[in-house]
Amino acid sequence: MKPLRAPGRLLGTGLAGALLLGLCACAEAAGSASADHEPKDGSMATAPPAPAAPGLVTAVATVLQENDGPPELCLGGVAESFPPQCGGPEITGWDWNAVEADSAQGTIWGEYTVEGTWDGETFRLTEATSAPTDPTAPSDDPRLDPDNAGAVGRDLSESETQELQDEVFTDLGGLGGWSENGYVWVTVVYDDGSIQSYADDRYGADRVAVQSALRDVE
Numbered sequence: 001m002k003p004l005r006a007p008g009r010l011l012g013t014g015l016a017g018a019l020l021l022g023l024c025a026c027a028e029a030a031g032s033a034s035a036d037h038e039p040k041d042g043s044m045a046t047a048p049p050a051p052a053a054p055g056l057v058t059a060v061a062t063v064l065q066e067n068d069g070p071p072e073l074c075l076g077g078v079a080e081s082f083p084p085q086c087g088g089p090e091i092t093g094w095d096w097n098a099v100e101a102d103s104a105q106g107t108i109w110g111e112y113t114v115e116g117t118w119d120g121e122t123f124r125l126t127e128a129t130s131a132p133t134d135p136t137a138p139s140d141d142p143r144l145d146p147d148n149a150g151a152v153g154r155d156l157s158e159s160e161t162q163e164l165q166d167e168v169f170t171d172l173g174g175l176g177g178w179s180e181n182g183y184v185w186v187t188v189v190y191d192d193g194s195i196q197s198y199a200d201d202r203y204g205a206d207r208v209a210v211q212s213a214l215r216d217v218e
Contacts, residue, residue: 048172048198050120051194052118053117054192057115057116057117057190058114058116058215059075059114059213060113060131060132062074062109062111063094064084064108065096065109071090071091071096074086075089075175075187075213075214076213082104083102083105083107084107084109090121090123091122091123091125092124093116094128098128099128111130113131113132114127115128120190123214143183144180145181149182150181151204152184152207155207161184164184165178165179165184168184168203171202172186172188174186174187175187183206184208186199187210187213189214190214191212
């Protein structure tokens with residue numbers, strides 16, 4: 001059985017804190033970061049939205065079920081243990097008898113292309129097929145173009161960028177994150193544009209780039 005890996009740049013919430021983002025070690029540091037990024041209109045920031053998808057969405061991801069727990073859609077990273085470990089939103093309508101899967105020590109899992117609906121909390125399956133051999137595709141996000149570089153590299157020092165990255169990851173419930181081309185990037189389960197708007201209001205335009213793990217089916 002081939003080892004499972006995080007798709008693309010994504011890392012799971014637990015792994016990302018230790019391996020990628022170096023999350024703040026104390027509440028005082030986090031509080032200081034928040035004070036530096038008040039909403040532009042001076043009002044108190046509200047919690048980031050958790051939008052539902054208006055139509056069908058799709059992703060390439062691991063589906064995993066442990067013992068009597070529900071099947072979960074792992075949109076972040078997958079620990080390469082045996083059996084693998086990961087977590088994510090519950091996926092309903094899943095039938096292990098309809099797909100090929102591996103199992104060991106009370107855990108059953110597999111990698112699939114899934115399509116379904118997202119209500120902001122639960123993924124409801126409509127179709128599942130085997131994952132492509134190479135699920136990682138180059139991003140065509142225009143914010144990766146050097147001509148569209150963000151403001152982080154100009155405005156913030158390296159330590160300030162790391163502090164912003166830590167805060168954004170925690171604030172938005174990131175599945176994964178990194179810094180590139182003048183932006184702090186964060187992947188969330190699903191964004192219809194409202195999470196990006198929230199990030200722009202809270203942290204300033206051209207600083208945070210939000211990507212959606214679940215993609216709208218065109």
